[in-house]
Amino acid sequence: MGIYNVAAYITGYKDRAAVDLCLQGIYRQTHPIKSVYLLDNSPEALSVSRDRISTYWHQPENVGIGEGLKRAIAQALSEDCDFLWTFDQDSIPRPDCLETLLKTYQQLVSQRRPIGIVAPTPIDCLTGEIVMGAVFKRDRFLGCEPSVAGDFYECDAPITSGSLLYLAAARAVGSPRVDLFIDGIDLEYGMRLRQHGYFNIIASAAILDHHFGNPLQIKLFGIENTVLQYSALRHFYICRNHTYLETRYARGLFRLTGSLRRIKYALYEIVKICLYNRENWQNKVRSCLLGTYLGFRGKLGKM
Structure with a gap:
């Protein structure tokens, strides 16, 4: 497998311990990370170590998830990265997560399929349940379950956290919508990628531990x-x-x-x-x- 330039991005909000754990999960990946970006939406700046954070934005007025993703995409494109790996602070990727995502991407590209996002399988840390991506059916978004067992399956919109965004696709379709602020950004962006002919894929073997509320x-x-x-x-x-x-x-x-x-x-x-x-x-x-x-x-x- 070739070496891709990957930047990782985290949206942080008030919880230093969660951001630290997410950063640790990113740093221990078996595939190297070129850059790490952190948008800190906390009123008081989080006292996380910035030694290995390439770009840090502190926004005490909380600019939201959409604005953070927009900035991170622009920064990663300026650094000639191939992918942006996006995270909420409540997620921890397992060590081979990125490597598995990239292998899945490479497999699909060899089949001449245009890829927008390759996402992991998020597992709720409290319930052990899989947090499903979404498909739009008739009048609503529904959880997407794989129709057959396999290494990967399609959906309309994976959750933001853990999603590996192909930046050439992002350049083609634009940035996520800022006006949605903090919810549904992943739904709109996934649908927009699909409408432009890109496939959004969930890799079954790439695991992300995710804290999904209480x-x-x-x-x-x-x-x-x-x-x-x-x-x-x-x-x-x-x-x-x-x-x-x-x-x-x-x-x-x-x-x-x-x-x-x-x-x-x-x-x-x-x-x-x-x-x-x-x-x-x-x-x-x-x-x-x-x-x-x-x-x-x-x-x-x-x-």
Whole structure:
């Protein structure tokens, strides 16, 4: 396998220990990393060691995930890198993760398939479950499960963390959307790559350990479910951005069914908040309602 120039990028926010663990996972890769970038969105700068961080941005006003990815892509392109490996701070790649991703990329390129993203298999550290990439079906995003056993499979949009972005594809389609701010950026960008003819791939053997919120297992209306303990801010952006994206990707009658699904989702989240996540519950309820309303109207940006 050839040596590719790979830059790694982390979005950090308030948690030094998580950023340190993510950095350690990056440094111990069996394939060399050319550069490491860190965007620190914390009000107070994280006191992480910067000896091996090539580029550090401190943004105390929190510029969001989309802006961070935009900067990292531009920086990696200026350094003539082949790939940008993107991370949330809550993820730790296993030592052979990058090597496996690059081998998968090389295998697919030899078959003349244009690749946008090669992503690992994220495993939730608390539940042991696989965090699936997404496919868009009719009026909504669904978790993508491999249809057959194999070394890799396609999806529309892998999660941001652990995704290995081919920078030639990024140059062709542009940067992720800044106005989505902190949620759904991976969905929009993955779909845009697909619409431009690129394939997004999940490599089964590349493993990423990922902390996916604070899950609480519940049974509501006879259905087993998982409640993630989100803040009011996160509820707002999830409801707004997913409503915006799903109602824009849906076509014909599916726009109506998609709109009804988003209303149902907001109401279901409100019920779960009132029953199981009551801290600051009034703001969380307002966030679900306001986010859904603004998503229908297409009002984006940081709020």
